[in-house]
Amino acid sequence: MTYVLTIDGPAGAGKSSTARRLARRLGVRYLDTGAIYRAVALLLDEAGIQPSEEDAVRRALADARVELRDEGVLLNGLDVSRKIRTPRIDRVVSAYSALPCVRSALLGLQRDQAKYGSLVVEGRDAGSVVFPDAPLKFFLTASPEARARRRCLEREAKGEDVSYEETLSAIRERDRFDSSRETAPLRRPEGAVLLDTSDMSEDEVVECFEGLVRDAVRRGDVEE
Numbered sequence: 001m002t003y004v005l006t007i008d009g010p011a012g013a014g015k016s017s018t019a020r021r022l023a024r025r026l027g028v029r030y031l032d033t034g035a036i037y038r039a040v041a042l043l044l045d046e047a048g049i050q051p052s053e054e055d056a057v058r059r060a061l062a063d064a065r066v067e068l069r070d071e072g073v074l075l076n077g078l079d080v081s082r083k084i085r086t087p088r089i090d091r092v093v094s095a096y097s098a099l100p101c102v103r104s105a106l107l108g109l110q111r112d113q114a115k116y117g118s119l120v121v122e123g124r125d126a127g128s129v130v131f132p133d134a135p136l137k138f139f140l141t142a143s144p145e146a147r148a149r150r151r152c153l154e155r156e157a158k159g160e161d162v163s164y165e166e167t168l169s170a171i172r173e174r175d176r177f178d179s180s181r182e183t184a185p186l187r188r189p190e191g192a193v194l195l196d197t198s199d200m201s202e203d204e205v206v207e208c209f210e211g212l213v214r215d216a217v218r219r220g221d222v223e224e
Helices: 015-026 033-046 054-062 087-097 100-116 126-130 144-157 164-180 202-219
Strands: 004-008 029-032 066-069 072-075 119-123 136-141 193-196
Touching (some): 015 202, 029 033, 029 100, 033 054, 033 087, 033 100, 033 119, 066 100, 087 164, 144 164
Parallel strands (some): 004 119
């Protein structure tokens, strides 16, 4: 039997790194839904298509091809793994991903991934919209200040110049936008386990989640 485990939460909460490591430790596949939306945002932004131009958005999506592979994210056959993780895409992705036509176009792509085996899925509506019947749901959060510090450290490690104040401001604005948008707003899914990681290391978070999953398996809530 296959199962889906979802990890939702705000930007910078550590969802991607936690989900990736957890999937590896559980021996299942990892699905980064945010990477799909970032790839679409990159496509539309580089084409100069504004979120208000929904007809143009639909036309662009009709010809777009996004593929998630172990080695990275492909957009129309090109690896865009690094290009989708920039401050520019951080700023524009929410406006594009809030569009109903974008979410509708990508919903099927995300759900289809469950056909190929068990998944650890992370995103902002993974447990509330994409996989509402997932037997295991988590909501990962942290204070805006903690998330801004982590984001700055990630970018500094890549040799990028970053401003803590600008990063913090961008995270707060993204939280406001994601929580108030009409389509698939950020919220804690029903039944999701809440974990605040403000004062936790990544190792502690992964170990906590793995323990909860193993306990669920032992209880028979899910099957390996």
